[in-house]
Amino acid sequence: MIDLSARLHDLLCTRHCAMCGERLSSGEHALCSVCNACLPRTGYDASPADNDMAHMFWGRIPIERCGALFFYKGGSGASQLVYDLKYNDSPDTAEALGAMLATEYGAASFFDGIDVIVPVPLSRDRIRERGYNQSVEIARGISHVTGIAVDAGAVGRMHFESSQTHKQRWDRNDNVAHVFRTIHPERLSHRHILLVDDVATTGATLCACAQEIEKAGDVTFSILTLGFVKV
Ligand SMILES: [Zn+2]
Structure with missing residues (x-):
């Protein structure tokens, strides 16, 4: 029909x-x-608890499952896609890709036990510049498919980091280490949280966000991103 x-x-x-x-x-x-x-798919939906992306977080945060839709390589069509999500006013595309990601990972019971989806926040200044946070839109797409609620207000991000683009790996960790603040720990404690971001590169941003949320007490994490930079 x-x-x-x-x-x-x-x-x-x-x-x-x-x-x-x-x-x-x-x-x-x-x-x-x-x-x-x-699309250069990672295939991590077949092994969400043990893959190269999950290894990046082992020993740093309490991580259960990890996945990304595709491998992100500079200059590829997939990397242009991520650039457009950030800078070309494409919230609908971010949401549609979030739904695609959730559909592909849902088949592998990836979402079992997850209580809430938390998109990695942007600072207010960045949201003002771009008009939206692409991670919130991706999270919304995941929520449409899974029915799991998005909490985009429990964690905030301050605006004093410089651009990460030209930083070395060891600088990046310091750069984002203290930019996140948990505003509503009571909404996150005792929860299995799905952290969502557009791309995972070194994992520094996701780790810094998770480590701040951990202060809420008794939290575990799973992580989904659109792109993953495999080094
Ligand atoms: Zn096409």
Whole structure:
């Protein structure tokens, strides 16, 4: 049966593939079927408790499961996609990719036992610049698929770090170590929290955020991102 409301929606606002720009058909979301097929998937949904991304967090935070939709490589179509999410006013694409991520990981019971989704916060200044936090939009897409609530207000981020782009790995840890503040620890204590970010590179930002949340007491984490930089 043809979904008339979906067809009407497509007619009223033509949608395009976030990677190649081709027009999307009504069954396609965010990516066309060609780009979707070419996405360099991590395959970590098959081993969410033990993979290269999870290893990055072992011994640093209490981590249960870890995954990313694709490997992130500079100059690739997938990296352009992440850039667009941040800087090209694409909250709908971020949400659609979050839903895609949740659909692919949901099949492997990734979300069992998770109580709440916490997107890695941006500072107010950054949100003012960009108009939205891409991690919140990704989290929203995950929530639509899983039914797990998003709490985007329990943790805050201050604006005194400099850009991470040109920093070395050991500098990055210091750079983000103290930027997060838990505003509502009572909403996070005794919870299994799904931390969500757009890309995991060294894990420094995710670790700093998790270590701050840990102060709420008795928390465990799982992590999902769109991209993962495998070194
Ligand atoms: Zn495409």
